[in-house]
Amino acid sequence: MTWKLGEEEKFQRAQVLAAKVNLLLDAIVDRSGRPYDYPVIGAGTRKIGHYVSRTRWSRLRNGQDQVVPDECLRAIATVFGVNPEYLLDENAPLPPEVEAELPRVRIKRLSEVRDFAVKALAVVDPERLKAITEILDEAIHSSRPAPDTKTDRR
Template sequence: MGNRGPTMADKLDRLFKTVRPGGREYSYEEVATKIRATGVMISHTYIWQLRKGHRDNPTIRHIEALARFFGVSPVYFLDDDAARQIDEQLELLAALNDKSVRQVALRVAGLSAPSLEAINGIIEHARRIDRLTESGGEPPRHPPAPAPDDTQ
């Protein structure tokens, strides 16, 4: 088969890097403590082992608890197609956490299709200048993490 999808470690790492309240990554201890508070026994070391790929066969109870903690469906860990869709949604949410991105998104709402097309052209040009667009015109799969903002 050759080309396997993302591993459990890849998916968990993606959640840690994307679900970042206040702009910082959760610690393993924070995750373990909050999950244990729900009655599921898990250690910070075990979570670290899962993220680093040293362990790769968690129980369904651990999968459900991790999914609940990060606000995704447990299917995220079990189905690669679902994981891709959820990753796209997480990227959008992460981008919208940036106050400047959110302001631009809100200001373009309601513009006509030709206006949106023109704005998209300007954005693509700016992305090329900042070297954020890979060859072929597609944005990188994993854009840089949004800069911390001054959220309320």
């Protein structure tokens, strides 16, 4: 494993792993189009011979310091269908499956921020809410892929 294992890097390692796992959760869905959840992860890792407890999964997703064996990370990567190096190597590139979904993930996350702002500011400050939602709506709109403008030349 190529992770830095010094005391100072434990927190960073946990945060990087959490970010990577949460990006997998946002970007990759199961065959029916639903996001993965613990029951799917737990069953999938057991099917390939590795048990990931609900506690370990929660701690991993939340960036809490823990020792995560390479076998566990390989099993999780296998469930998601990505190269295990993505989770094993701190500097590994994004899997192509994830990179292809980044525009959708960006829109989803911006929408979540917009929804939070609406809930938090609707009663307190309607003018600021309007300004923030306009900015976020524009960001969401600009994040959408442009329609394919190629013409059929026969």
